[in-house]
Amino acid sequence: MIAAVDIGGTKIAVGMVDNSGRVLSRAECPTHADRGYREALGRIEDLVRAMAAVAGAELSGIGIGSTGPIDPFTGEIGDVFFFRTWRGENPAKDLARIFRVSVATENDADAAALAEAAWGAGRNKKRLIYITVGTGIGGGVILDGRLYRGVDGAHPEIGHHVIDTSGPACMCGFHGCWESLAAGPAMLGWLKSTMPKDYPNAANLTAKRICELARGGDALARQAVEREAHYLGLGMANLVTLFTPDVIVLGGSVMKSADLFLDKIRETIRGSCRFVPHGKTELALASLGEDANLIGAARVWHHRFAEQGGGQCA
């Protein structure tokens, strides 16, 4: 039984996950980054103990998925936008000391990619790219069941490849990267900047609400969805041209409305990926649902330890 710890910008989820990816118990709390790392670590410790008790299980290891940047080898937290004061802290080391088990850490998108590859929509696929589209765009690349890393364990920043240099500025340093054009806030921002003063649906707009309005026939929302699908399609087409994976697995809150975007995405791929067998790349929806990141955190442990000949490594 692996304890999974998913550290996000707004919440921390903890659960017990069995060897086939089933969540046996789960609980969550707000991240409360402002209260400091030690306080958060204490809450994580309490939740791990409580969830292990609920599941009636003995811990064999702990897997952590965290919003990044985080060093996958040392477990050290980098300069994370949501908890800047936690920089240099190391939950992997701390939890290993507290619980006396092996602990592994990955970026949360890589964690979800590992989970979808092992237990989800990417099962039995040799080459998989996982993409999550929500408030940002993240992803992970899995080749033969192993996570692709760059130099020094670098996590590929798939959401920040450039689509249109005349696009909006992003924190990454580029103008018009994929995230700046196709993440949920981009769709919302475009509609807000385009809507007439008397737009009847202006109240409480979110990316999710825009999708609902588009389904209901709202012309402007349909335009926003069309534009979103166009930019999603361009980014996916680039991935198909560069990698031609067996499958691109799509997750994240925006992809809950994937049916609104998929036709256009497929059309864009068909129209622009002529030098590769693009028809062989399947687009699949993530299948692990709301718990993908939590299940992913558990999979991080298996990926690091269980498949390398036992779980005793420190």
Ligand SMILES: [Zn+2]
């Ligand atoms: Zn960017």
